[in-house]
Amino acid sequence: MCSVEQKPIFRDLSADDPEPEVTEIESFCVNCHANGITRLLLTRIPYYKNVVLMSFSCEKCGFENNEIQPGGAYAEMGVRWKLRVEEPTDLNRQVVKSDHTAVRIPELDFEVPAMSQKGEVTTVEGIVARAITGLSQDQEARREQHPEAARQIDQFIAKLHLLRMLESPWTLELEDISGNCFIENPSAPRRDPRCTRTDFARTAEQNHALGIFSHDEVQEYPAPPPPTSLVSPSTAEHSFEAMVSDEVLQFRTNCPDCNAPADTNMKLTKIPHFKEVVIMATICDACGHRTNEVKSGGGIEDKGVRYEVRVAGKEDFSRDILKSETCSMEIPELQLQVGGRALGGRFTTAEGLLGATAAQLADAPGALGDAPSLSRDGMAQFIAKLNEVLECKRAVTIVLDDPAGNSFVQSFSDDPDQPDDGLKVTRYERSFEQNEELGLNDMKTENYEQS
Structure with missing residues (x-):
């Protein structure tokens, strides 16, 4: 039997890989209604995440469109960031926003709802600048047709300019139910003196917005029959006892780094004077990524x-x-x-x-x-x-x-x-x-x- 070299699905762009795998799909052009070409490239941004680069071009009318979409899984919990902007260095902090990030400035009662902007890597000042640019659009026509509304928008834009000038301290709040947003800490690895992060458990509605459904919620759809390689019902009830008896269980998963098929080893062990824990280790042959995780065998303690x-x-x-x-x-x-x-x-x-x-x-x-x-x-x-x-x-x-x-x-x-x-x-x-x-x-x- 011949073996095929396994490569990561999401790979870094480098000179060692001069011909990345690009998928071309014939697509409908929304501009001239002809057929164009959409090119998909699966790659990863170092120290950030896997992404899917999409580029559409139409040879007939010349219309082009480029997008970037996350290629990884959502975080287990949502995240809230609260930054007190007091110094000029705070305006230069890098900010990573996803499509699901909501932006709020309580002092101005200003909010950019989630899913209203595409994800981007920007700065705190860049967020304010983008809000000014968005509000300034069509102001000339608005001053002729709706002068009162235009005057109020001009007043609000002036307040946003004061935020960039740091006339007084103000607060920037980010909330992302997907958990994929970030505010830079210039004092790292020390504690950030003016920024706090809070993780929160998503509600059922928020999970549904991300396309996440529990097992009970999808029971109405018929499940496919289990593969023959799974443990039979007669031995399923003894699987927990098998884990206790020093047996290492192995199952197929995807690598968390490159998403290639990998093996995860799992073992249940007892820590003296504490409780049982599950130790899981994943080794990816495609990219060499190794990860070790420990999960508690019980629930949350009372204290x-x-x-x-x-x-x-x-x-x-x-x-x-x-x-x-x-x-x-x-x-x-x-x-x-x-x-x-x-x-x-x-x-x-x-x-x-x-x-x-x-x-x-x-x-x-x-x-x-x-x-x-x-x-x-x-x-x-x-x-x-x-x-x-x-x-x-x-x-x-x-x-x-x-x-x-x-x-x-x-x-x-x-x-x-x-x-x-x-x-x-x-x-x-x-x-x-x-x-x-x-x-x-x-x-x-x-x-x-x-x-």
């Missing part, structure tokens, strides 16, 4: 948990750490704060967690390229401090805060009830905002309505 781990010597590096996707990390001595989904869920050690943080910061998109948005010297100095910690030249405290309570840090004490000098554990009641991020407020509302 959140906060761990303070002291790392001062080599023995502290061997402490096992289970970090869930909802767990944020902080190192006060280095003024470092990392969100829960930045490093993802992983089962590692204190050394592995610090090493993964240094590796991710070294590959940060804002620190690379011809015009990096972050200071190369500042980032290099920060990574050097992290390396000093890994070389036991600097002692730090790792603070892990998980509102879902699904994270765990190993105690060096033989008796789990006895305190560990290098570990402090605090359990706390979640706030309303934390419950909203976990989707618990929606569940309580549904239970109340059903009762």
Whole structure:
């Protein structure tokens, strides 16, 4: 049998791939109603996402149209950004907007609804400039036909110009149910002093707007018969027990990086003095991408948990750490704060967690390229401090805060009830905002309505 070299579906544009796979489709021209050609190119923007480039051209009338569409999956949760614009550097912050991003400026009661503009990569000042350009269109004709409306629009445009001049601080709010928008942090990797990000669980209506439906909502459509290679019903009830008995299950998935077919290995394991967790590892033969994920085997705990781990010597590096996707990390001595989904869920050690943080910061998109948005010297100095910690030249405290309570840090004490000098554990009641991020407020509302 001959084997065909497997290539990623979404590939980088480079000199090593001089002939990218372009798909040509005969399409209807909306200008002259003749047939033109639509060309599709699947590629990826480094450190951002996979995209589909579409280019239409009509040889008869010369009409052309170019579009870009996301080629990846939606994020698991929606996202809200709130930026306080106080300094000129805030106007130069890079902003990534998707089609589903809604823009608001509360001080002017101004809003750009979602799906009213195409996704783009711009700046904070660029958002205001685009709003001014849009409102200025047809103003000359409007002044003749509707002078009062034109006067009010001129007054509003003047207010937008004041925002660009920073006459007074103002607020920019972004909300994206797809989770695919972003505001640059010039102070990275330190905490952003004027910008906050909040993840939220989508409602059923928002999922439907994205074309996402639950299994119960699509039951009315007949499902195709299962393939013969699936586990038979007689052994399905024992599949959970099979996972417990040190068996590694393998199933076919798509690579999260290039979307090529890949294998995912899954194993259920028990962490002493904690709970069962599911460890999943995916290796892509096409692009070489590797990913490791850890999912909790149980639901959300009644209380959140906060761990303070002291790392001062080599023995502290061997402490096992289970970090869930909802767990944020902080190192006060280095003024470092990392969100829960930045490093993802992983089962590692204190050394592995610090090493993964240094590796991710070294590959940060804002620190690379011809015009990096972050200071190369500042980032290099920060990574050097992290390396000093890994070389036991600097002692730090790792603070892990998980509102879902699904994270765990190993105690060096033989008796789990006895305190560990290098570990402090605090359990706390979640706030309303934390419950909203976990989707618990929606569940309580549904239970109340059903009762």
